[in-house]
Amino acid sequence: MTAHTRALAVHLFTATGAVFAMLAMLAAVDGKWSLMFLWLVVAFVVDGFDGPLARRYDVKKYAGEFDGVLLDLIIDYLTYVFIPAFALFKSGLMAGWTGWVAIIVITFTSALYFADTRMKTNDNSFSGFPGCWNMVVIVIFAVEPNFWVSLAMVTLLAIAMFLPIKFVHPVRTDRWRVVSLPMAIAWTFFAGWAAWVNFHPESWAHWGLVATSLYLILAGAAQQLIYHEKL
Numbered sequence: 730m731t732a733h734t735r736a737l738a739v740h741l742f743t744a745t746g747a748v749f750a751m752l753a754m755l756a757a758v759d760g761k762w763s764l765m766f767l768w769l770v771v772a773f774v775v776d777g778f779d780g781p782l783a784r785r786y787d788v789k790k791y792a793g794e795f796d797g798v799l800l801d802l803i804i805d806y807l808t809y810v811f812i813p814a815f816a817l818f819k820s821g822l823m824a825g826w827t828g829w830v831a832i833i834v835i836t837f838t839s840a841l842y843f844a845d846t847r848m849k850t851n852d853n854s855f856s857g858f859p860g861c862w863n864m865v866v867i868v869i870f871a872v873e874p875n876f877w878v879s880l881a882m883v884t885l886l887a888i889a890m891f892l893p894i895k896f897v898h899p900v901r902t903d904r905w906r907v908v909s910l911p912m913a914i915a916w917t918f919f920a921g922w923a924a925w926v927n928f929h930p931e932s933w934a935h936w937g938l939v940a941t942s943l944y945l946i947l948a949g950a951a952q953q954l955i956y957h958e959k960l
Contacts, residue, residue, distance in 0.1 A: 742778070742779055749775065776805065
């Protein structure tokens with residue numbers, strides 16, 4: 730297999746995320762939330778592997794006719810932002826006007842963030858909350874907090890997208906990667922488990938999902954405080 734073929738195969742692998750996004754959207758339209766999240770978890774796994782593969786096989790050099798970064802961003806917007814926002818609105822977990830506010834805030838701010846050339850820091854972390862609304866929405870589905878609490882979470886994280894707060898990339902941020910990467914793997918497991926049992930209120934998956942989500946959201950800010958880092 731030539732270097733070009735291997736690099737092209739990575740792009741094709743990344744593109745499967747769009748297929749999983751469509752399958753998730755079809756499930757969401759039918760109100761099959763557990764199935765929707767299972768497809769999003771599959772897309773999340775693809776997203777976790779394609780970056781390291783792209784760097785290993787140097788896709789920019791050997792398959793530069795396709796922009797892997799742009800391809801990844803398109804799929805991430807669908808799976809991290811658009812579909813979770815749709816599910817949050819249609820599920821009724823945020824009633825009345827709060828649901829409208831949530832989907833407008835989530836989609837609008839995320840579109841701006843995904844186009845922001847300053848989203849990455851020098852250590853390959855994210856500057857500001859990286860629009861991982863799939864993490865937020867699945868926790869809302871699992872815990873079902875009061876809609877005011879959900880609205881506060883959405884508002885604060887949307888604001889955090891444009892603040893000088895660091896959010897770790899579990900694969901590419903070197904500092905604490907020995908903890909961050911297992912946490913991301915555990916989050917994937919708990920997310921799949923919670924969806925598989927249809928968000929049963931007595932499932933232990935919910936607690937694991939909340940714990941791993943809190944770590945992944947707060948680890949970067951903790952590093953800033955402990956090591957006096959500036960973005």
